[in-house]
Amino acid sequence: MTNSHVVQNTRHIKVRAPSGETVEGQVMGDDPPTDLAVVRIHSAALGSSAYLPIDGSLTPRVGQLAVAIGNPLGFESTVSTGVVSALGRSLRGRGNRLIDGVIQHTAPLNPGNSGGPLLDTQGRVLGVNTAIIAYS
Numbered sequence: 084m085t086n087s088h089v090v091q092n093t094r095h096i097k098v099r100a101p102s103g104e105t106v107e108g109q110v111m112g113d114d115p116p117t118d119l120a121v122v123r124i125h126s127a128a129l130g131s132s133a134y135l136p137i138d139g140s141l142t143p144r145v146g147q148l149a150v151a152i153g154n155p156l157g158f159e160s161t162v163s164t165g166v167v168s169a170l171g172r173s174l175r176g177r178g179n180r181l182i183d184g185v186i187q188h189t190a191p192l193n194p195g196n197s198g199g200p201l202l203d204t205q206g207r208v209l210g211v212n213t214a215i216i217a218y219s
Contacts, residue, residue: 084137085198086213087113087120088177098124116180118213135200135208143167143186143209151190151212153199161196165189167209174214186210 090096090110098108112121124134143149144167151163169187176182188201192215201210 084211085120085122086211087115087118089198090120090122091115096122098122115177117182118176119211135202135206137208141203141207141209143170143203145170148204149186149188149190149209150202150204151188151192151196151199152202153192153196153212155193155195158195161193163190163192165191185213 090113093110096108096110097105099105106124108122108124110120111123114120147167149165149167151165153161155161165188167186167188171183172185172187174182174185186201186209190201192212194215196212197214199212200208201212203209
């Protein structure tokens with residue numbers, strides 16, 4: 084899972100694993116109004132390190148620690164920490180559509196961090212980093 088704006092206008096992408104291996108990925112689903120996309124990767128060499136499971140029952144809590152991982156503008160494996168500061172925020176997406184259920188957090192993000200996971204301290208997925216609010 085990543086952001087729609089990261090993979091827009093393409094059906095095939097290259098995905099780099101933590102090992103450095105690059106494999107072909109295919110965009111399987113893309114929903115620009117919610118800024119989410121699903122990418123499929125076919126590679127036995129990547130094994131289970133290619134993805135993090137998403138637990139639909141996991142509920143973020145205001146005040147809990149959050150870890151944002153990304154690759155802003157080519158800098159590999161950036162990690163920043165913060166706290167979940169609000170739940171259920173709304174954000175205007177592309178086409179001015181309202182995206183509801185946004186998790187607001189204080190982990191610093193840089194342009195290009197989009198599509199990376201927001202994790203709890205046990206490495207469980209809380210969400211997908213999608214936007215920064217300038218001057219906030």
